Amino acid sequence: MALTKPTPKKPKKSKIRRVSDWLHLWLGIASGLVVFHLGITGCIFAFQHEITAFIHQKEFFVTVPAQPQTLPLSTLKANAEKALGKGKKITFISTYKAPDRAWEFGVYKAGNPEAFWYFDSVDYYDVVYVNPYTGKVTLVVDHKYEFFAIIKMLHWSFLINHPIGQQIIGWATIIFVFLLISGMVMWWPKNLKKSNFDKSFKIKWSAKFKRINYDLHNVLGFYVMIICLILALTGLVWAFKWFQTTVYVMASRSVTPPAFVEVKSDSTKTISAIPFDVAYEQAKQKFTDADRIGMSPAAGGTATIYATGYRGEETYWNHDVIQFDQYSGKLLNRKNQSEKNAGEALIGMNYDIHVGAILGLPGKILAFFGSLIAASLPITGFIIWWGKKKKKKNPAVSNH
Numbered sequence: 009m010a011l012t013k014p015t016p017k018k019p020k021k022s023k024i025r026r027v028s029d030w031l032h033l034w035l036g037i038a039s040g041l042v043v044f045h046l047g048i049t050g051c052i053f054a055f056q057h058e059i060t061a062f063i064h065q066k067e068f069f070v071t072v073p074a075q076p077q078t079l080p081l082s083t084l085k086a087n088a089e090k091a092l093g094k095g096k097k098i099t100f101i102s103t104y105k106a107p108d109r110a111w112e113f114g115v116y117k118a119g120n121p122e123a124f125w126y127f128d129s130v131d132y133y134d135v136v137y138v139n140p141y142t143g144k145v146t147l148v149v150d151h152k153y154e155f156f157a158i159i160k161m162l163h164w165s166f167l168i169n170h171p172i173g174q175q176i177i178g179w180a181t182i183i184f185v186f187l188l189i190s191g192m193v194m195w196w197p198k199n200l201k202k203s204n205f206d207k208s209f210k211i212k213w214s215a216k217f218k219r220i221n222y223d224l225h226n227v228l229g230f231y232v233m234i235i236c237l238i239l240a241l242t243g244l245v246w247a248f249k250w251f252q253t254t255v256y257v258m259a260s261r262s263v264t265p266p267a268f269v270e271v272k273s274d275s276t277k278t279i280s281a282i283p284f285d286v287a288y289e290q291a292k293q294k295f296t297d298a299d300r301i302g303m304s305p306a307a308g309g310t311a312t313i314y315a316t317g318y319r320g321e322e323t324y325w326n327h328d329v330i331q332f333d334q335y336s337g338k339l340l341n342r343k344n345q346s347e348k349n350a351g352e353a354l355i356g357m358n359y360d361i362h363v364g365a366i367l368g369l370p371g372k373i374l375a376f377f378g379s380l381i382a383a384s385l386p387i388t389g390f391i392i393w394w395g396k397k398k399k400k401k402n403p404a405v406s407n408h
Contacts, residue, residue, distance in 0.1 A: 025193070032190040033393060035183045040386030042180035043187075047383025049163035050239065054364060054376040056156040057322055067147035070139045072107045078140040081288045081303065088113035088136040091145040096134065101303040103140070103288075106321065110137040110146050126161045127152065129169040164246070178247030184382075185240050188233050195230050218395055225388035228381045235378035242362035245355065252355065260351025271340040272310035273333045284313060286337030291315035291330060294342070298327075306334035313337075319345075323365050325357040 021029070061068050078084075085098050092115060102112040117131040130152050137147040151157050158167070165173030197208045206212070208230065211223040244251045257263055279286070284305060291301055295317030302316040312331040319326040331341045348356065360366040364375030 028190045028193055032187055032194065036187055036386065036389050037393070039180040039183040039187070040390060042176060043184050044383050044386050045166075046163060046177065046181070046184075046243075047379045047381075047385075049159050050379030051376045051383065053156060053159050053163060054372050054379065056159070057365075058372075060156065064137075064147060067137050068110055069108050070110050070141065070146070073141050076107055076141060079143050080282070080285045082282045082285050084111060084138050084140060084143055085113060085284075085305075087143045087145060088138055089115075091136050091148055092134055096132070097305075098136075099304065099307075101305075102300055103303065104300045104321070105298065111140045112137055114151070123169050126165070126167040126169050133157075174247050178244060181240050181243050181247060185237065185244075187385075188229075188237055188240070191229050192233060195226055221388050221391050225385060225392060229385055232378045232381045235374055236382050239362060239375065239378055239382070242358050245358045256351035256355055258351075259354040260349045262349070262351070266349065266352050269341050269343075271312060271331050273306060273312050273335055273340075275310070275335050277333065277336045277338070279336050281337070283333070283335055283337040287313045287315060287332035290332065290337065290339060291317065294330060294339075295328065312340060323360045325353070325360045325366065 081101070081103070085101065088098055089096060096115045096117075098113045098115050100114045100116070102114075104111065113136045114134065116133045119129050119131040121129065123129040133150075133152040135149045135151050136145055137149075138145055161167050165177060167173075195208060197205060207223075207226075209227060211227050212219055215223075245255055246252070256265075284303075288301075288303055291303070295301055295315070298317030298319060299321045300318050302314075302318065304314040304316075306313050311334065313334050315330045315332065317328045317330075318324065326345050328342065328344045330339060332338060333340055345353070357366060362375075364371035364373070367374070
């Protein structure tokens with residue numbers, strides 16, 4: 009009688025590894041729907057700028073006259089307010105160095121701060137696009153109900169205005185960070201033999217569905233791990249104040265908050281010209297390297313006019329800020345990007361890093377695929393678990 013060669017036993021996992029695998033499974037199942045939601049809304053939002061500009065190309069871009077001369081900002085602002093009606097006053101403006109861009113005039117008013125849902129927490133949020141050469145209004149958008157604005161708020165807090173919305177998002181994101189790390193531990197090849205190398209780095213498309221699904225979870229998870237970690241950690245900066253503070257302290261190496269300089273407008277110093285236009289003309293002279301200038305009219309009393317010079321047509325992190333007297337247009341204070349400490353600079357970059365815009369189109373592509381694959385991981389992971397569960401319930405019948 010021929011002796012059968014005993015099947016070699018798999019090496020026993022350490023207790024830490026068993027606990028890590030168990031947590032990876034059940035925490036993955038617990039947070040799967042939220043991670044899927046974040047991934048899908050994230051990849052939809054990734055190209056919102058390009059998609060919106062394509063859809064509204066005629067409204068966002070204008071014909072540049074032979075001798076380009078923009079109308080006074082106060083005139084354009086008045087035209088935007090007339091288009092809005094109902095006594096709405098513009099609260100923020102974006103002007104562009106690019107000569108063919110329509111300028112944006114926005115108005116925002118908060119609703120009920122105690123409201124549970126996002127839509128009830130906003131009274132109105134409108135954006136008017138105006139041709140800066142003719143003063144003609146090209147488009148009025150109810151931004152409160154704009155598609156990408158809703159996607160953004162779904163991603164932010166499930167459209168929930170109560171803190172519980174961001175708490176759910178935040179804790180699911182913390183779990184996701186753990187899943188990425190524990191998944192890396194599970195993925196790590198035990199040795200670098202070609203068979204192990206292929207399993208870890210390649211998807212075997214010729215295999216059966218079960219193996220392809222496993223590779224989609226295992227291999228794709230490895231390739232996007234760094235991108236997903238960056239997306240998750242930048243998301244946590246908004247979800248938890250303590251996390252944002254930790255990032256600031258670690259980057260700035262100081263527990264001292266950023267310096268705040270308070271300046272006020274003086275109502276006794278008035279001029280015959282329109283102070284808002286005077287302030288804007290000065291801002292243009294000061295922000296010679298800015299791709300766009302944001303202007304915020306003073307909100308009454310001793311408040312000041314804010315002018316922000318952004319370097320980059322779409323990003324927000326690299327900017328200088330000037331404050332002007334609302335009655336005289338006098339320059340009162342300026343804070344430059346170069347004066348910010350490392351903590352301020354890093355927190356300021358957070359949005360642009362999170363959406364990938366800090367690296368331009370390549371960064372957005374990375375954010376898109378990172379988010380899409382992140383959304384797929386709970387699905388492929390669940391299928392792996394369900395397959396193992398069915399296998400245990402229906403063990404193969406032994407032949408005697």
